[in-house]
Amino acid sequence: MASQQTTLKEIYQQLKSSLKIAEAEQESRVILQTILGLSPSQLITEDTQIITKNQAAHIYSVRDQRNKTRTPLAYLLEEAAFGDMMLFVNQDVLIPRPETELLVKQTLAEIKIRDTHQPRILDLGTGSGCIAIALKRALPAARVYASDISKAALTVAAINAKQYEVDIEFVMGDYLEPFIGKSRSPVALPVMRGKPPYFDVIVSNPPYISEADYKELEPEVQHEPKHALTGFPYKQIKNQVLEAKLLEEGGFMAFEFGQGQRPQLEEIFPQAKFYKDLENNDRFLVWKNDPKSVMGFKPFDKGA
């Protein structure tokens, strides 16, 4: 019967008023766009569209889980936006964050300055693959390597690479171990057929939250894998990179970091360039592997 049919406009109103979270309006739109396959403008212009019973059941089930468990919406919908991509995500990977898009943007800018023909790039701790895939899409000639300790995360990253039809070499292992020391030999990566340095760029959004801060996180964030959030040893990584000569001279590392970590990172990465996120927090650094200023950095240049 016509009177029992629910329109898009009606379900949007119901959703907004029954989602018990601060961002109810915004999340209602994301739920409807994703489940109904609508663009933001269609959500407005097609407000008389009839919602089928199955669609309504799906929409209400996502709402109920969101209300009950505080599971982040991206996990419930199994997708997250990163730049112009929609990536598959599940609870094995961190949900890509907008600030990481800035890390990608700056990494591309630094590569452009150097005009490296086929840059060899390592994305350390790739998670959903967001950084590696975005870089490879922007630089088709680059050789992009993406590593993670989690097999499940690499499976997600491979699904996303396939979806965007990019060729990325995935490596499973504990940070740099696949590229140095004993674990190195079995790895048959093209980049390792020659002698090091293997990379022009090492980029990472590592698990940088401290144990103390982890306990204070919103319930939503606690749904994300803990090993994706805490414990990155910046100093050890830098030393290993230099000792094993993994990074080309003039190449650079670009690392995201957390609240309050800049002072200690200034010690570890002297003359790094520091960048802020959209909230004006110090968020990532670029450190070049060359004492003779290739990029013209001044010590503790504030960055952009």
Ligand SMILES: C[S@@+](CC[C@H](N)C(=O)[O-])C[C@H]1O[C@@H](n2cnc3c(N)ncnc32)[C@H](O)[C@@H]1O
């Ligand atoms: C903060 S998440 C970032 C994921 C993704 N790059 C992003 O920006 O959304 C950090 C990633 O590092 C991985 N990781 C944690 N410990 C690791 C280790 N010891 N070796 C390699 N990867 C590790 C986690 O599995 C996780 O995928």
